Amino acid sequence: MSPQQLISITDLQISFGENTVVSDVSMTLNRGEITTLIGPNGAGKTTLVKAVLGLLEPSGGEITRTDALRIGYMPQKLHIDATFPLTVERFLKTAAFASQSDREQALQAVGANTLLKQSVHSLSGGEMQRVLLARALLRKPELLVLDEPAQGVDINGQVELYNLIARIRDQYGCAVLMISHDLHLVMAATDQVICLNRHICCSGRPEQVSNHPSYKELFGVPGAENLALYSHHHNHQHNEHGDIVPLESSDQPGTDDCCGGHR
């Protein structure tokens, strides 16, 4: 692996019993780069991320990590039972490795210092995401893994959250791997978009459409330049069984980035 690479994945396959969820996935995560994973429900995004985190053993292929890689993880959602009395401070303290100053610094970074003494049960969706992000930052990660960080957050909140993630990347110099719940909207600061549907359908940079006047008109939100449309150029499609079939109009020019992962 080159020194720029944090994680390198080759020909990854993950199966549960007979069911192959992810196959032929090869990708690299580079220092300081933002990678966004998109794809329909059941495409294996979360499974792939769990393998990257080391929570799942791959059934085939290889995941190589740099030595003692510090990973910060933000799960999709916490299901904390309402009977569990927990303030934001106590929540962060359960990460035993972090010091008081680590906690303060992380909360500062996500702009959630005022939430310290609040109950986690009283937080709004956006506030909870910030607190979770703060927890992921406690280790001063080299790689930040975010599972649908913008889920349940309205469009203004999403813009803010994406700004925040971009700021954190600059501040901590960490790489970011995130799952986006939206097929079309990804962060403009994304260096690499990977479209997954059990295999990698296509990957590349998001197109720079955010300065387009009609785009601004559509969203009319300050800071919307941090959102971009990623247009898809697939060289194949999936039928209702999920099998790969060629595009009906196959005379489409093969776009450079769309390698596909064919079996």
Add this chain to the structure above:
Amino acid sequence: MAEFLILALLGGIGVALVAGPLGSFVVWRRMAYFGDTLAHSALLGIALGVLFDINFNLAVISCCVILALILVSLQRQRLVATDTLLGIMAHSSLSLGLVAVSLLDDVRVDLLEYLFGDLLAITPNDLIWIYVGGAVVLLLLWRLWNPLLAITINEELAQVEGVNVTQVRLALMLLIGVVIAIAMKVVGILLITSLLIIPAAAARKLASTPEQMAVFASLLGMIAVAMGLYASWHFDTPAGPSVVVAALAEFLLLYSLPIRRTA
């Protein structure tokens, strides 16, 4: 005061002390049915204890632990939903226990004593089991407190942060098994879970941190033991069920008071 009353009070207080923090985890992690299942298997432990002539407490603890291990491995296979699995195991282990006990014709086992407890018949030897077992449980809880909280919040997050989730979860089941074994004398197999969850649920009303909830649950449990014994002495009611009714009274009282939760 009669000596057997003092023994009963000491025994009940010892069990309530341990049941407080452990019961809090049972409530937070929604393991009430799991606790019930383990408790139901205790009778099987008694039968096996008679059969192989081993100490009842040891037999019950090992039976609970073995059942917990079987449960975890069956849960992984996802043959049936977890609550169905728990239902199957709870009732079949209770029935197996009842059948096994009836087959032991040379030994008379007082079923009612095991099903509903016999607090007033506690011997000094039982007390030793309760306090030694309880001390071990409290010591382990104290050592594992933070990782236990971490896996209760989110197991995957805890694992990414370096907690050995499987080990900690196993330890929690083991601790519950031990508490069931020592609490059986006080409230009996059928009512053990109530001693774990009712004081903890009542304590939720007063607590703003997990530690407070654990301590208040212990205190409320001890008060319930004292009240139940008093009622049993004065009105000649069965001791175990009287303790549970006292705990219920505490729960109802606390939930009817206008206390605002802070966390």
